[in-house]
Amino acid sequence: SKGMDTSAIFGFMNSLLDVIKRERPDHLAVAFDKEGSSARTEMYVQYKAHRDETPEAIRVAVPYIQEILKAMHIPVIEYAGCEADDLIGTVAKQAEKQGYQVFMVTPDKDFAQLVSENIFMYRPARMGNGIEIWGVPEVLERFEIERPEQVIDFLGMMGDAVDNIPGLPGVGEKTAKKFLKDYGSMENLLANTHELKGKMKENIEANKELGILSKKLATIMLDCDVSFNETDYELTKPDAEKVEALFHELEFRRMAEQFGKLFDHGEEYDEIKTQGLAPTKTILKTEQQFSLFGIDPSADDDGTEKVPGYYKTLEDTEHFYQAVQGNMGISLLLRDLMKQHVVSFDTETTGICALTSELVGLSFSWEKGKGFYVPIPADRAEAQEIVNKFIPFFEDESIEKVGQNLKYDLEILHNYNITVKGKLFDTMIAHYLINPDMRHGMDILAETYLRYSPKPIEALIGKKGKGQRTMRDVDLEEVKEYAVEDADVTLQL
Missing domain, CATH: 3.40.50.1010 (5'-nuclease)
Structure with missing residues (x-):
């Protein structure tokens, strides 16, 4: 102050x-x-x-x-x-x-x-x-x-x-x-x-x-x-x-x-x-592990330890993320969405500016470790047709929607004539209210509260610069894993 x-x-x-x-x-x-x-x-x-x-x-x-x-x-x-x-x-x-x-x-x-x-x-x-x-x-x-x-x-x-x-x-x-x-x-x-x-x-x-x-x-x-x-x-x-x-x-x-x-x-x-x-471990090239400042009680007689590193990642965490395409798949997903009381969702886009970015996909999660990803095509008419199918979910006031930095997602959806109704829970705002001193990005929150390290976006599109790609250029399987992870982690937070 x-x-x-x-x-x-x-x-x-x-x-x-x-x-x-x-x-x-x-x-x-x-x-x-x-x-x-x-x-x-x-x-x-x-x-x-x-x-x-x-x-x-x-x-x-x-x-x-x-x-x-x-x-x-x-x-x-x-x-x-x-x-x-x-x-x-x-x-x-x-x-x-x-x-x-x-x-x-x-x-x-x-x-x-x-x-x-x-x-x-x-x-x-x-x-x-x-x-x-x-x-x-x-x-x-x-x-x-x-x-x-x-x-x-x-x-x-x-x-x-x-x-x-x-x-x-x-x-x-x-x-x-x-x-x-x-x-x-x-x-x-x-x-x-x-x-x-x-x-x-x-x-x-x-x-x-x-x-x-x-x-x-x-x-x-x-x-x-x-x-x-x-x-x-x-x-x-x-x-x-x-x-x-x-x-x-x-x-x-x-x-x-x-x-x-x-x-x-x-x-x-x-x-x-x-x-x-637990004390931090590291896998050495000898395939032995050690703990900082002492041997872990779980160590075998030869001094090797059994516990992995501190942060979990997508690679060593059990999860079920599924891509949903086609009218039948979307209809089944929407049917399940409408049965929920709380759903975490996230938008994947071509950039960080809500005014100019286009939707690449939508991800949803309502159960830890599970979620779904709907790819959105580049053609605007086709994209709008798919997004419109989710109007019943987004406008249902009985379903609480959860997100990280929801303002961005709401602005993106507004560009597609979607108005999100009902209770909203923004993990970024919530964290600011309980701990204003810290940073509030999802990666930091996940590491701090979930002992989990999300996949960085640079792993998909590269570092900032002329050679950086957009999410539209990334393979569907990779985008699906990244996007649903965001919704899943946000739900857990």
Whole structure:
């Protein structure tokens, strides 16, 4: 209400509390940048020089986040002239030497260079994707290398536009992987440029020093002046009163309630209520699984575990979705629709603008795991004829209609002269009313409340850009699965 942008604080705290609830770590700390990397700037004055100024929301967020962490008794690690990457690397390696299994919570691929038998990357869920754990097998497969340390060579060869690491001219991801297969390291590549040909040989031979510099810039430093102290890093009882006071100041009403439910009786971290959350698992290439911060009680004697990953998906969830076409099929579907008291529906269209988009299909669900999809042809007259068959359903005031962002669906149907009557339940609006602090997209709601990760639309039509398709271009079977999933998930929400 004061006009302060609290989105970065909220996003960070959501992630932090999720990790604590789900993984229940024994030790935890949070690293922050402070004045960048003096060592890298000395090596290369242009390092990160092109980065935009830190967004206002993040500048505002950091002091609040650190104050909350202090109240939660979670150590803050920062050191002038050291980047957070280097602090995490230094502490991770120290903790490993003391016998700890370490999980670095970050989506940044640069950290893959630190992965070992006891150090893992914990990549948080985002953009519709579930949590990923990268151990040694995952890193070797992702970068097509033999040892995690070769990630440094990979990054040095490719460069990094975000950090302004120059790399070798003309070398992209595919070429870097090929060079590492052939030569194993930056140094060995540069020692054998006589085997290269044409412009590539010319470019690399002219920029050998730049290649070595790029590798140094990409190397996470492990000698920062910080120390892992197991007593300091151990999670202890939070000052719940101070935390909740900060949440109320920030108007994080729902988060304050959730935190209160977790810690209202002054529980220790290892006693908090986890509401059935199981520790995250990942399938390794050895076909073994492991749980974060300890072995799962369901593990076999050999240490392998039986429980799959945290989020369910369409691929591992039993469901019955059916495409309905032809007069007889539509008549039978309409007959069943008219018997229902509550039905979730969704429209599939050619775009996101309700004024210009055309209907591609209609999906319906009134029972968990089941639903139907009616494809709508491009020809307007034929489309209108099919849509008209559903007028009795849409105008029946005794049937409650459920949807996610119903305003869009209603506008699309209005373009086809359909007026939706009766009670309406919009899951997006409902969630805003009970939890205004969070985002309200269906994917986020499904992951939060159903432990389910819906199929992203990009999997069907591709990413935004000139090459992106429309739903009209996608195979019927794929559209059917995607569209009915939306209606099914919305019904469950």
